[in-house]
Amino acid sequence: MNIIEKTYNWNGSLKNRTSTKRIILHHAESKSCTADDIHSWHLANGWAGIGYHFFVRKDGSIYRGRPENVIGSHAKGSNSDSIGICFEGSYMTETMSQTQINAGRELVTYLKNKYGISKVQKHKDVCSTNCPGTNFPFGAIVNGTVATAPAPSQTSTAKPTSNEKVTGTYEVTASDLSVRTGPGTGYRRKRHDELTKDGQKHDKDKDGCLEKGTRVTVYEWKNGWARTPSGWLCGDYLRKV
Template sequence: MIINVHAGHSLKCRGASGLLDEVNEDRAVKNKVIELLRANGHTVYDCTDDNGKNQNSNLKAIVNKCNDHKVDLDVSIHLNAGGGTGTEVYVYSDNSKAKDEAERIVKNISNTLGIRNRGVKTTTKLYVLRKTNSPALLVECCFVDNATDKAKWNADKCAKAIVEGILNKSVNEHVETPTPKPQSNASSALGTYMITASDLSVRTGPGANCRRKTYEELTKNAKAHDYDKDGCLNYGTRVTVSEFNGDWAKIPSGWVARKYLKKV
């Protein structure tokens, strides 16, 4: 699957707060959801906005990020407020293609955390559900101002429940991230790198549908971070790696062997 995931609100336009803080907790859930989905072979885009100064700019930024990608599902993660208890999931209408996932998610969160199942609800008023191009759902994980919900809250367990609802199968909660073997030909991890091997052939994504490509295919009219029809990354003549914790072999939707890259 190809999936957009984002946490609601921004660091400058924060959401609900009480016994829990929505912005802190929804980002913890979002990060774990993305980790688990990627570990299970799916392409995930993080469409979270941290910079919106008000509700309108925040929502527009999120939707613009979501609509930059053609995906199977948009997932918006929030926490609720207002004195209630339990979890609920919103979709745009009863005909939404995200409704099956929504029903599984709300059931899973309720059962996992031991809180009330408030069900799947429809609304045309939520901007994210109204403006995203792909099937979308919005998860209200629990209530930030309810003592019962707070006592039973666990971000990692909630994230696992969401992922299992999306995929309709069980997944492991703890994911071990492989550590790349050190290479002697790299003096620095950060910067821009050029693909140099004329016989380069790499798998361009984690899924079974991602085909192997030759150097010529990869570099012909390709730009770094373009995606093909399978949602797989097309590696251009240059790839910039500056945001993956020094692991410059790792590109968002796949892996390139370090021996094929030269710093420029």
């Protein structure tokens, strides 16, 4: 599992957490945002900065928020002994992709094993809120249960609608889409200098991610991932043009 480290400018000091007994899950309540966006929002609240310890993006990238050993600011009354994980998206209305579910499940399993804990809660379990939303796949992330889609009819003559069999030009729809060395979140994100020259032009943050609106040529599809000149991209965030 790859956790992307971030450097934040904190407003004041952070206090160490003396115990870790549980994990609390949240959604950002924003269909598209970054860890830096959340940091800015939480600073505007008068907090020290991003209140979550981890942020899981829709493309499966996992970002560090607050240092893992300090008290978060994500669930009032329950911060002193918990780790907060936030998922990009608004899961009152959206449905989470399997890519993001897999990343969240891997992170939760890692933290359970690291701290020897089993208790995982939703934000709404401890506070008066609807977070992380009625569509949030809590069981799939925490217990590893994934609903199985019905098999397609053997007699269907309709053409497949999946983009996986179509190569050509696509446009990035996510605000920041990771470029990986292989088709999946298990592969590391590429460095800025590993992208093509054109890819580097569309990675202004120099973090190995292509910006929204970037056009790429897809040469191959594999398990929902697209091979492009710079590397592999999650197909959930590519639109055929």
